[in-house]
Amino acid sequence: MMPQSNVLVNVPLRPEREAELRGLLASMNFVPGRVNPANALVPFEQFSQIHVARFVILDDQTTGDLQVAYGIPAPKYPLSLAFLADFDGPADAFRADLARRAGKGLEHIFSCCEGFTPGMDIAQWMKEREIASATDYVNWLGRSVGQIREEDALREALDTHLQQRPAAFAQKSPREVHAALRAFLQEEIRAGRLALTPPPATPLGWWLRNAAHLIAVPLVLLIFSPLLLLYLPFFAFQLRSREKSDPEIAPRVDPCQEKRLATIEDYDVTNQFTAMGSLKPGLFRRWTLVFLLWLLNWTTRHIYTRGQLARVGTIHFARWVFINERGRLLFASNYDGSLETYMDDFINKVGWGLNLVFSNGVGYPSSRWLVLDGAKNEQKFKYFLRRHELPTDVWYKAYPGLTAFDLKRNTLIREGIEKASLSEAELRQWVALF
């Protein structure tokens, strides 16, 4: 199994070249919201390892909230360009590949940013400007783009095969269907029309690091649990006193902002989401969030690795990233459905989880005990989210038309057809996947 990795390059713009950069980014799209996968600057489709990628100018209009809510002068952050990608395999190999195939285009783009002059080693330059995430979420650990494509081709071939012979299959028992489709698959593989490449070996180094992480987090928690328990009442007091007075900033969304965001949504069955905001001032919120994201990251690395983040099964990739010395948080995700569905799903299924993280952000709808209310204040929460959302300038997904559920079903189909023998119950479930 080859685990996925990601990068986030965040670089300040040269103010005088902002318009040029925006023009370059726009040139990568057919229309706003629909990328040209073969665009001249970064021809995403040539990268067989990229799942999703985006360019987004981090133009956070909400930095003034600190002043409004707490009277703290708003820091002046320079406008910056972020490049995010989620891909198969290690980051070093990805960067090198990127420099090789898209070096010229990236030179163009990064020339509009501080500290880059054409001719520099792009891979190295990017690496030096990367920011690690506090929490990463991958829908299905180790499922590569190649595997996704093979499994989709498999489903489509099996589906077509079934469709062309309705009478022959209508009377077959699940066992007979399974056997017949296995025979068909063998034939297709022999003929070179389908392939089901076995997963590569898991890199030893990754495995060791992952195992160490699996043990280390609970171990650290265990060791510090007496201290944490002692601190808990103080924490509760600090939390509640803040929660009672933290102001909300969640006005109705400006229709122009709403329109700017909606224009680039709902072309594919999946959408992108990029949002940014400032942390509430003070060390308490900062370290609460660091701690929570550290815990959350443990669950996404070791527990939520096969199709679901708690109850939500519609996220392909997501991440939470601290930027500006933990002054701000960037959230980026790739989700199925329209934003309204996504927000409703979130509120109803994992409102508590949203509150855990985002209630540490300035202006979030009031929460209680870190998990209650907050997102359950539905309209305010939706306004808050939209208000903090940034228009994603360029967004690429390697498998348009496929939802996370599609990918899961396809993988289950593959797992089932690769097994020579299944129980009756398993066979019935497997046949129902079509």
Next chain:
Amino acid sequence: MFAAVDYTDVQGLVRFGFGNMAEAVYLLLNVRDPQAARTWLAQAPVTTALERSPVPSTSLQIAFTWQGLEALEVPDHVVTGFSAEFLSGMAGDANRSRRLGDTGANAPSTWAWGGNGRIPHLLAMVFAEPGQLDGWLRSIQGSWYQEGFNEIGRLTTSDLGGREHFGFIDGISQPQIDWTRTRTVSANGNQLAYGNITCLGEFLLGYPNEYSRYTDRPLLDPQEANASDLPDAEDQPGKKDLGKNGTYVVFRQLRQDVRGFWQFVDEATRDAHETGYGVAEAMVGRRLEDGAPLAPLVQTQIAGVGTTGNDAKRRQDARLNQFNYADDADGMHCPFGAHVRRGNPRTPDLPGNPSGIFSQLAHMLGFGETSLHEDLAAAVRFHRVLRRGREYGPGLSPGEALQPAPTSDPERGLHFIALNANIERQFEFVQNAWMARTKFDGLTEESDPLLGNREPVQGCPFTNTFSIPQAGHVRKRLMEMPQFVTVRGGAYFFLPGIRALRYFSKAGGTAARR
């Protein structure tokens, strides 16, 4: 304890379908002379939600688009207090059209009304008992009416005896509105069982909704011109509530290709070597004859099902609606994509009926799922609409539909009318996530078998199939299903409370004095 609802301030359509008034016409009006229009509005005999005996034989209901409010000279800062969807309009934004499936043959540019600048200011819904409509219309349309409005459209209706054009009984399942305000929902708690009783605030502004919150709407300072007669805002002392006792009307004129439907069904039935109406019933999710659900009835009482009306009515409702899909998790009884299953998947907030705090906690954390589809469409209580539509055009039986069409086959279809307090979370969600979405409930390559526009989506060249799971066998799949329903027009309206209507009728002076 909440204050009782003042039925005299609510337009009757929210509470009644006016079933006894079999005749109806929908007038699409533009304001010609604001002063005359307001004078007419001030006197318009609008029927309220107060129960009357004998039951009235005629009724008038009035709703406005935002363009209509502007035309009546309602101040801008008041109009902008309405919801973003209302202010954008059904056809006002390409993204909205994508989400609603209003693309291809459904695109607003092809609509008879509601798109391309043909957006009416007012919708007057006129109902009457058989034989009385013309007289009632004449009595409504006095000289102020003639002076005040241009009629840009007149949508007639027909009475098919409670069935829609494809032949199925219509409007069987409606949410039961909590008029008595006794339903309590906790903001943070999960509802573990599907229920049909829905908070008043889902259908009327100014009351708590299913989140136990008040949906945003225009609130005015009492000092503002004409505001003093408006009801008080329950949640914000000192404010006057222009939304209170009002709601939004989603109006869509849907043309139905009845011949195309039955010809497709007939062919699919013969291909499957079947007889009868099984294919059509699978597409709908209910029996043609009596509307009984394909999904099995449950023994346990569902809150808000079979609890109103006389004994016969209660028994009938229990027979038609005492079910959810928990017992049909594999779709063997009712296909996942069946129209009524898409329209209301009947799921609670948490799947699997977890008992005990630990089991609930496990479910909340995403463990303990017993079937693949179990948690794909959750918490339907936030996505209910109240349907008040009526058919138009002459009826056609399934048998007649198989005959060749005459040279000038009249248009037939449904004037779909849905009432809801939050268009985006209710109507648009249902239409987008459940009806139009080709990935609903884990399906792929298919949209609603009745409403779907069959337009390809990115990466999915076809969306015109329909899957029918088969017990112990591989599913059947209907292919190349044509489009049966085409959107011909539509708009979002605001159906005000009576006092809000009176406020609108005084609006011009407001602008002048401000």
